Amino acid sequence: MHKVLIANRGEVALRVVRACRELGLQAVAVYSSADETALHVRDADEAVCVGKPPARDSYLNAGALIEAAHRTGADAVHPGYGFLSENAGFARRCQDEGLTWVGPSPEAITAMGDKAAARELARQAGVPVVPGTAGTIGPSQAPGAAAGLGYPVMIKAAGGGGGKGIRVARDEAQLRAGIADAAREAQAAFGNPALYIEKLIEHPRHVEIQVLGDAHGNVIHLHERECSVQRRRQKLLEESPSPAIGRRTREDMAAAAVRIAKAAGYTSAGTVEFIVDDEENFYFIEMNTRIQVEHPLTEMVTGIDLVKEQLHAAAGEPLTITQADVVPRGWAMEFRINAEDPDADFRPSPGKITGLEFPGGPGVRLDTAIYAGYSIPPFYDSLVAKLVVWGRDRQEAIARGRRALREFTIGGIATTIPLHLRLLADAGFQRGEYHTQYLDGVVLA
Amino acid sequence: MAEKTIKCPLPGIFYRRPSPDADPFVTEGQKVTAGDVVGLVEIMKNFHEIRSADDGVIDRFLVGNEEAVEAEQDIAALRG
Numbered sequence: 001m002h003k004v005l006i007a008n009r010g011e012v013a014l015r016v017v018r019a020c021r022e023l024g025l026q027a028v029a030v031y032s033s034a035d036e037t038a039l040h041v042r043d044a045d046e047a048v049c050v051g052k053p054p055a056r057d058s059y060l061n062a063g064a065l066i067e068a069a070h071r072t073g074a075d076a077v078h079p080g081y082g083f084l085s086e087n088a089g090f091a092r093r094c095q096d097e098g099l100t101w102v103g104p105s106p107e108a109i110t111a112m113g114d115k116a117a118a119r120e121l122a123r124q125a126g127v128p129v130v131p132g133t134a135g136t137i138g139p140s141q142a143p144g145a146a147a148g149l150g151y152p153v154m155i156k157a158a159g160g161g162g163g164k165g166i167r168v169a170r171d172e173a174q175l176r177a178g179i180a181d182a183a184r185e186a187q188a189a190f191g192n193p194a195l196y197i198e199k200l201i202e203h204p205r206h207v208e209i210q211v212l213g214d215a216h217g218n219v220i221h222l223h224e225r226e227c228s229v230q231r232r233r234q235k236l237l238e239e240s241p242s243p244a245i246g247r248r249t250r251e252d253m254a255a256a257a258v259r260i261a262k263a264a265g266y267t268s269a270g271t272v273e274f275i276v277d278d279e280e281n282f283y284f285i286e287m288n289t290r291i292q293v294e295h296p297l298t299e300m301v302t303g304i305d306l307v308k309e310q311l312h313a314a315a316g317e318p319l320t321i322t323q324a325d326v327v328p329r330g331w332a333m334e335f336r337i338n339a340e341d342p343d344a345d346f347r348p349s350p351g352k353i354t355g356l357e358f359p360g361g362p363g364v365r366l367d368t369a370i371y372a373g374y375s376i377p378p379f380y381d382s383l384v385a386k387l388v389v390w391g392r393d394r395q396e397a398i399a400r401g402r403r404a405l406r407e408f409t410i411g412g413i414a415t416t417i418p419l420h421l422r423l424l425a426d427a428g429f430q431r432g433e434y435h436t437q438y439l440d441g442v443v444l445a
Numbered sequence: 446m447a448e449k450t451i452k453c454p455l456p457g458i459f460y461r462r463p464s465p466d467a468d469p470f471v472t473e474g475q476k477v478t479a480g481d482v483v484g485l486v487e488i489m490k491n492f493h494e495i496r497s498a499d500d501g502v503i504d505r506f507l508v509g510n511e512e513a514v515e516a517e518q519d520i521a522a523l524r525g
Contacts, residue, residue, distance in 0.1 A: 034513070053513045054458055061466055190463050339489065377458040379513065382489040413501040 001076050001100055001315040003024060003070040005042070008080030009059060010384060011369045012291070013040035016078045019307035028072045032058035032067060034377040039369040053379045058082045062090050062145065066097050068392040072418040075098035076176060076314060077308075082381070085290040086113055086161075101321075102314040102421050104213070104289050105266045111264050112287040116158040116196040122284040125263040127256040130275060130283040132198035145197050146175050152200040152388050153184045158377060161286055163233030168200060198356040205244045206230070207282070209257035210298045212306070213311040214265040220323045221254040222298045222306075225271075228436045229423065231346070234417070236439065237423055239333045240277075242298040243394060243432025245437030249280045269295070269310050293386065296367055300332035300390045331397040332390045337368075338382040342412035350378040355411030359404035362399075376413060384415065396430065398424055450507070450519040451497045457488035459495075459520055461510045477504050483521060486514060501525050 006016045013029060017040060020027040029044030031083040034053035041047040048068040051058035058064065060083055069077060077094045079085035079102070088109040091101045100139035102110070112176040116136050119129045135147050136158045146153045155178045157165030165186040179195065187193040210222040214339045226242035227235045241250070263289070270290045295306050304326065309319055332432065356372040363411035368385035370376070376384060389404055391397035402424050404416055423429050426443055434442075454461060461484055475487040478498045484495040500508050502525030508520045 052512060056511075184464070188466075348455075348491050350488065378488040380489065381456060 001311070003072065003074040004076045004078050004082065004102065005030065005065070005074035005099075005309070006078050007059070007073065008078075008083055008085075009035055009038060009040060009369075009380065010111040011367045011383065012293075013038075014043060014369050016080060016307055016365060017043050017349050020191060021310060021312055025104070025312055026074075028068065028074050030059070030068050032379070034379055037173065037374065039371060039374075043386065048072060053377065054378065055083065059380075062093060065090075065204065066093065066099070069089050069094075069099055070097070074099065075169070076102055076311075077104040078310070078314075079290065081290050081293055086288070087331065088113060093170060093340075096387060100314050104264075104266050106139070108264045108266050111288045112270075113161075113162060114158055115156060115286050116194070118287055119196070119284065121263055122260050125256075125259040127260055127284045128282060129283060130198040130201060133146060133196045134390045136194040136196050139176075140173055140182075140442055142179050142195075142197060143172050146172070149197065149199045149240060151175075152202075154198045154200045155179055155195055156198060157182060157186035157190055157192070158194040158196050160186055161288070162376050163230070164189055164277070166233065185409060186404050201275050201277050201283070204228075204277060205435050206273065207242045207245060207276050207402070208271045208273040208292075208296070209254050210292075210306070211257050211261045211262055211270050211272060211311050212319055214272070215267055216318045216321045218317065218319050218443055219258050219261045220325050220326060221258050221267060222302050222304065222311075223254060224250060224327050225294055225297050227294060228282070228434055229429070229437050229439050233436075233445070236335075236336050236338075237333065238294040238297055239331065239394075239397070241328065241331065244276060245280055245282075249276070249282060254283050256284070258280070260284065268313050269306050285353060288364040291438075292336050293383070296386060296388045297332045297334050299318040300365060300388055301328040302326055303329075330392050331394045332388060333397045333401050335387045335401065336383055336416070337385040337408075337410075337420070339384050339413050340382050340416055341377050342416055342419040346384050346416070347414075348378070349414035350376045351413050352363075352385075353410060353412045355409060357360055357409040358408065359387065359407035361407075363400050364404045365389070370410070384410070384413075398430065415425050449499050449501055449523040450513075450525065451483055451484050451495065451521040452485075453500075453508075453514045453518050453520045454494050454516065455486050455488045455493055456514060456516045457486040457493075458506050459510065459512055460485040460487065460492075461506070470519055473503050474504055476498045477501060477503060477523070495520065497521075497523070499523060
């Protein structure tokens with residue numbers, strides 16, 4: 001493996017360029033015509049324009065991406081997160097075209113991509129799952145299934161994930177309406193209207209386990225990340241370790257995640273997501289078969305470079321670390337800074353960045369692709385930077401986060417920096433007592 | 446008489462329909478009143494309604510479905 005085409009954009013594309021650099025691999029960037037001035041394009045060794053601004057013409061354009069790989073002589077493809085990263089068909093097509101896929105096998109992507117089937121795999125691996133339907137259900141079976149579970153229930157898209165295609169139902173009337181809405185949304189968003197139902201766990205915490213696997217049968221975990229600060233089911237602030245679970249729960253969850261990864265024949269980086277209730281019972285919800293946005297948290301507390309491990313695994317090498325080498329230290333927090341105005345109902349704020357001052361100093365990491373004078377295109381997501389801080393303990397992480405957020409000046413656009421500062425000052429957050437509805441229902445209410 | 450137009454307030458991707466398999470909000474030749482929704486613009490994965498500021502009849506759309514638009518770009522011409 002010598003040249004990697006990065007089938008993505010923004011901060012994650014830059015992240016992969018950096019890992020390639022450190023491993024002596026050539027990096028090929030792709031870009032839509034709206035991203036001609038993007039940083040990942042400038043920093044890569046080569047860059048190829050793959051289409052017009054809409055994602056489906058460019059970053060989702062499998063034919064253009066593969067052609068770009070052949071044209072540049074790339075022999076591997078790293079899909080980043082989002083876009084085609086969990087598209088088994090694209091992964092398979094890359095492999096058929098002689099390109100190494102930097103990620104798990106198409107079979108593993110498929111196994112975990114069907115969320116209802118993934119639940120079943122977890123159950124068979126002896127991992128607790130949220131009580132729910134064994135597979136997908138049709139509208140006529142839904143009322144009986146929901147009554148059997150007991151309301152309230154959550155309706156979820158089997159082909160979905162990432163917090164999309166979900167409805168809550170507290171009675172049969174809501175269930176019927178929710179089933180219709182969710183199926184329609186799932187069809188539009190994922191091309192698959194199939195649904196399943198789970199019991200709704202009120203005020204859950206979202207705690208996920210990072211795993212790594214290689215082609216030599218090694219599967220290890222790298223502990224947990226807590227991702228319960230969410231706005232409309234999208235993560236905003238994450239931390240590691242989780243303040244919600246004790247040592248025993250932590251170990252049991254990590255062991256469960258490894259069991260699931262092994263059962264799926266998993267290689268490369270992945271994340272096993274769980275819901276934890278207020279009695280520290282944990283339940284598998286889904287597995288993400290890609291590198292995640294919040295992976296820097298794990299890198300900060302373990303000192304391990306997850307993207308480099310992905311590249312090693314893709315090259316057929318064993319992971320450079322064993323489970324015994326994974327020794328977490330300290331406390332990390334990540335602030336997803338979006339180009340949205342928290343004072344105007346989070347209205348997106350595209351436009352030109354006029355003034356920019358980056359934070360720095362001890363325990364501060366910034367993953368971003370913005371620069372002074374850069375114009376944020378409106379066609380992609382609103383994430384402009386991930387500010388990650390590390391401290392010896394949670395208190396130091398919070399103080400460092402506050403200090404770094406205050407140093408971070410972005411002029412010309414509105415951002416969620418003020419919201420992060422508000423969260424750090426929030427009493428519930430400071431006590432580590434929050435859940436997935438905390439931001440929407442308490443802080444923003 | 447200068448032609449009246451409907452402008453898209455935000456940059457992004459323009460859609461004629463509320464969802465892929467639904468009918469378009471309005472068709473050419475259709476009458477609209479000020480405030481009627483004539484399309485959507487997707488910006489950073491958020492969808493915003495585009496409303497006509499005037500009464501009139503949709504003469505023609507100036508931007509195709511799922512094309513990129515800029516802020517304040519004319520997306521439809523009105524007559525009458």
